[in-house]
Amino acid sequence: MAVLGKIRSKGIFLVSIIGLGLFAFIAEEGFRSCEASKNSSRQQIGSVLGETVTYEEFQKMVDEYTDVIKLMQGKENLSEDELNSVRDQVWNSYVQTKLIENDAKELGLTVTDDEVRDILNQGTNQLLLQSPFVNQQTGRFDANALKQFMNEYKKNTNPQLKEQYQKIYNYWQFIEKTLRQQTLSQKYQVLLAHTFFSNPVEAKQSFDEETKEADIQLAAFPYSSVEDKDVQVTDADLKAKYNELKPRFKQYEETRDIKYVAFRVVASAGDKAALLKQTNDFAAQLAAAEDPTEVVRKSGSDIPYLGVPVTKNAFPNDIQALLDSTSVGSTTAVKENAQDNTLNVLRLVSKAELPDSIEFQAIQVGGETPEDAHKRADSIYNALAADASQWETIAKKYGQTGEKSWLTTQQYQLAPSLDADTKSYLNTLNYAGVGELKNVKTTAGNIILKVTSRKAMTTKYVAAVIKTNIEFSKDTYSQAYNKFSQFVSENQDKSIEDLEKSAKKYNYVVEAAPDTRTTQHYVGGLRSTRDALKWIFDAKEGHISPLYECGNNDALLVVALTKIHEKGYRSIDDEQIKEIVKAEVIKDKKAEKLIAKAAGAKSVKDAQAKGAQVAAVNQVTFAAPVFVQVTGSSEPALCGAVAATKVGQFSSKAVKGNAGVYLFQVTRTGARAGVKFDAKSQEMKLAQRNMQMAGNFMQELYVKANVVDKRYLFY
Numbered sequence: 025m026a027v028l029g030k031i032r033s034k035g036i037f038l039v040s041i042i043g044l045g046l047f048a049f050i051a052e053e054g055f056r057s058c059e060a061s062k063n064s065s066r067q068q069i070g071s072v073l074g075e076t077v078t079y080e081e082f083q084k085m086v087d088e089y090t091d092v093i094k095l096m097q098g099k100e101n102l103s104e105d106e107l108n109s110v111r112d113q114v115w116n117s118y119v120q121t122k123l124i125e126n127d128a129k130e131l132g133l134t135v136t137d138d139e140v141r142d143i144l145n146q147g148t149n150q151l152l153l154q155s156p157f158v159n160q161q162t163g164r165f166d167a168n169a170l171k172q173f174m175n176e177y178k179k180n181t182n183p184q185l186k187e188q189y190q191k192i193y194n195y196w197q198f199i200e201k202t203l204r205q206q207t208l209s210q211k212y213q214v215l216l217a218h219t220f221f222s223n224p225v226e227a228k229q230s231f232d233e234e235t236k237e238a239d240i241q242l243a244a245f246p247y248s249s250v251e252d253k254d255v256q257v258t259d260a261d262l263k264a265k266y267n268e269l270k271p272r273f274k275q276y277e278e279t280r281d282i283k284y285v286a287f288r289v290v291a292s293a294g295d296k297a298a299l300l301k302q303t304n305d306f307a308a309q310l311a312a313a314e315d316p317t318e319v320v321r322k323s324g325s326d327i328p329y330l331g332v333p334v335t336k337n338a339f340p341n342d343i344q345a346l347l348d349s350t351s352v353g354s355t356t357a358v359k360e361n362a363q364d365n366t367l368n369v370l371r372l373v374s375k376a377e378l379p380d381s382i383e384f385q386a387i388q389v390g391g392e393t394p395e396d397a398h399k400r401a402d403s404i405y406n407a408l409a410a411d412a413s414q415w416e417t418i419a420k421k422y423g424q425t426g427e428k429s430w431l432t433t434q435q436y437q438l439a440p441s442l443d444a445d446t447k448s449y450l451n452t453l454n455y456a457g458v459g460e461l462k463n464v465k466t467t468a469g470n471i472i473l474k475v476t477s478r479k480a481m482t483t484k485y486v487a488a489v490i491k492t493n494i495e496f497s498k499d500t501y502s503q504a505y506n507k508f509s510q511f512v513s514e515n516q517d518k519s520i521e522d523l524e525k526s527a528k529k530y531n532y533v534v535e536a537a538p539d540t541r542t543t544q545h546y547v548g549g550l551r552s553t554r555d556a557l558k559w560i561f562d563a564k565e566g567h568i569s570p571l572y573e574c575g576n577n578d579a580l581l582v583v584a585l586t587k588i589h590e591k592g593y594r595s596i597d598d599e600q601i602k603e604i605v606k607a608e609v610i611k612d613k614k615a616e617k618l619i620a621k622a623a624g625a626k627s628v629k630d631a632q633a634k635g636a637q638v639a640a641v642n643q644v645t646f647a648a649p650v651f652v653q654v655t656g657s658s659e660p661a662l663c664g665a666v667a668a669t670k671v672g673q674f675s676s677k678a679v680k681g682n683a684g685v686y687l688f689q690v691t692r693t694g695a696r697a698g699v700k701f702d703a704k705s706q707e708m709k710l711a712q713r714n715m716q717m718a719g720n721f722m723q724e725l726y727v728k729a730n731v732v733d734k735r736y737l738f739y
Contacts, residue, residue: 070082070733071731074730085118089113092195092198104551111739123729128212133215140203147166155170156192157173173196177189220715221711226707226710227706228703230647233645233646235695235699236645236693238669239641239692239693243631243637245621245637245678246654247615257609261609274593275589276727280540281585282560282584282585284534285581290496291497295494299492299495303369306323315331316329316488317331319490326366327340330441332442333374333451334433334436335380335437342368347370350372352372354371368491369489370487378482379454379480381432384473385427386429386473388422390469394469444467501578509571511532511582512568512571523568535548539589545739556583558737568583569585621635622678626674627674628674645667649663658682659681672689674687
C-alpha cells in the first residue's frame with residue numbers, strides 16, 4: 025500500500041514521463057515511417073496510372089530484354105548506345121502495355137490460353153518466326169519442337185548444357201509474354217477500328233471532292249510584297265493572337281533551356297609526334313616478324329590479329345581500301361586517318377580465293393594423355409582413309425553423330441582472339457579440298473576433319489593491322505582541365521552573361537540547347553552526362569553548374585540553366601512563343617493591307633493592275649491543298665473557295681492564305697477522266713483514313729494516364 029501511495033503521489037509526474045516516452049516512441053516510428061517512405065520514393069523510376077515502378081522492377085525488365093538481344097545477336101555485351109536504346113524500348117513497351125491493359129480491363133478484353141495455342145499452331149506470327157523453334161523446311165513455327173525442348177529442359181541434368189537451356193527457356197518466356205501483350209493490343213486496336221465506318225452518301229461526297237477538278241486563273245498578292253517594317257505590332261495584338269493560338273502551346277512535360285560550354289581534349293602536337301615515333305617502331309617490328317601476333321598485341325591495336333583468312337568485312341573501311349592496293353608480304357607506311365583519329369599500319373600476310381561457307385564432318389578424338397589421343401587419331405585417320413563409309417560408325421563409337429555442319433566466315437572473323445588450336449582448325453577447313461581428310465592435332469587431343477562442300481568463293485585475307493588512337497597525354501589533359509577548371513570557378517557565382525563574356529576570353533564556345541528533356545541521354549551530344557542532366561532538372565534559373573568530366577574521359581562540361589518551362593501552356597513571355605505569335609500577327613496585318621489593296625478588283629486583269637502576280641493553276645480539288653508556285657506554299661483555304669465558285673465566275677472576295685492573299689476566276693470544272701465511283705472501295709478508304717486520324721489514340725491515353733518518367737535519375 026505504501027508503494028501504491030508513493031506512485032499515486034507522483035501521478036502527474038509519472039503521467040508526464042510516460043506521455044513523453046509514448047511520444048518519443050510514436051515519433052521514432054513516425055520518423056522511421058517517413059524515412060522508409062523517402063527511401064521507397066527514391067527508388068521509384070516512374071509511374072503509370074498512379075501505379076509506381078521501382079528501379080529494381082524496371083531493371084529486371086531491362087535485363088530480360090538485354091538477354092534476348094544478346095541471344096538473338098550473339099553478343100556478350102551491349103554498348104552504351106545500345107543499352108540506352110534497350111531502356112527506351114522497355115519503358116515505352118511497359119507504358120503502352122499498362123495503358124492498353126487498363127482500357128482492355130474496363131472493356132472486358134482478354135487473351136485466353138486457347139487463343140495463344142491457336143497462334144502457336146498457326147505458326148506464322150513474326151515473333152514466333154524469330155524463335156529457335158522454326159521448321160527449316162516449312163519456314164513456320166513448329167509447336168512440336170517447342171514441346172520437345174520443354175521436355176528436355178525439365179529433364180536436363182547435364183551442367184554443361186544447363187546455362188544454354190536456361191537462356192533459350194528465358195527467351196521463350198519473353199516471346200510468350202510479348203505475344204500475349206501484342207495480341208491484346210491488336211484486339212484493342214481492331215475494336216477501335218470498328219468504331220469508324222462510312223456510308224454511301226459520305227463515300228460519294230468524298231469521291232466528288234477528290235475527283236471534281238477546276239482550272240483557275242490566279243491573282244496572288246504575296247505577303248513578301250509587304251515589308252515587315254511597314255507593319256505595326258502592339259502588345260494588344262500579340263496578346264489577342266496568343267489567346268487565339270494558345271492550344272498550340274500546351275506541353276505535357278517540363279523542359280528546360282540551357283547554355284553550355286563543352287570542351288573536348290585532343291592530342292597536342294607533341295603527343296602526336298611521340299605516338300608517330302612509337303608506331304613507326306612497331307611498323308618496323310611488324311615487317312620483320314615471322315608471326316605478327318605479339319607485335320600487334322604490344323602495339324595496343326584496336327584490331328586483333330587472328331592469323332586466319334577473313335573477308336574484307338572484318339576490317340574498317342580505311343583498311344579495306346588498303347587491302348587490294350598492298351602486295352602480299354609487304355607492310356605499308358604509317359597512315360593517319362582523320363575520320364577516326366587513328367594511326368594505321370597494314371601488313372598483308374596472304375591473299376587467296378577461298379570459300380565463304382564450308383560444309384564439313386568432324387570427329388573429336390581424346391585420350392588419357394595427348395600422346396594417347398594422337399595414336400588413336402592416327403588409327404582412325406587410316407581407317408577412314410581406307411574406307412570413308414565408316415565415318416558415322418566410328419563417330420558413334422566415340423559418342424558423336426559425325427553429322428555434317430556448316431561454317432561461315434562471319435562466325436569467326438570478328439572474334440576478339442583465337443588460340444593456336446582454333447587457328448589450326450580454321451586454317452585446315454579453309455584450305456582443305458572437298459573430300460580431303462585431315463588429322464588436326466590440338467593440345468588436348470585430335471580432330472579428324474573432312475570437307476564435304478565449299479560454297480561462295482571469295483577473296484580472303486590474312487592481314488596484321490596496327491590501328492591506334494591518337495590520344496592525348498596525361499600532361500595535355502591536366503593542362504586542359506586546369507584551364508577549364510579556372511574558367512568555371514571564376515564564373516561559379518556570376519551571371520550567365522558573365523559566363524558568356526568569360527568564355528570568349530578563354531576561346532570557348534557557348535552553345536544553346538532549348539527544351540532539354542529528361543528523356544535525353546546526353547547533354548551537348550556528350551556521353552556520360554547523367555550527373556549534368558540531373559543537375560539541370562534540380563537547378564534554378566540563372567544557376568551555373570560545377571565542372572563535369574564526361575564523354576569518353578575526354579570532355580569537360582559546364583552548364584547554365586536559362587529557363588524553366590513547366591508542364592502546361594507556354595507563356596507569351598517565352599521568346600520562342602513570342603516569335604511564333606509575332607509572325608502570325610505580322611501575317612494578319614499584311615493580309616489586311618493586301619485585302620484592302622485588292623478591294624474593287626472585278627477581274628484577274630484588275631487584280632494584276634493592282635500588283636498581283638498572275639498564273640494559271642490547274643486540277644484544283646477540294647480534297648487536296650493546292651500548291652501555289654508564286655508564293656511557294658500549299659493553300660487549303662484556296663481549295664475551299666474554288667470549290668464554292670461556279671465556272672466563269674470571279675471570286676467575290678479575297679482569300680487569305682498561308683503565304684498570300686488570292687483572287688481567282690474559275691475557267692473550267694469537270695470530273696477527272698478515267699475514274700469511276702465504287703461505293704464499297706471508297707467507304708473502305710474512308711474507314712482507313714479515319715483510323716489513321718485516330719492513330720494518336722496512344723498519345724491521348726498517355727496524356728490522361730499522368731505518366732511520370734524519372735529514369736534520368738538512375739541512368
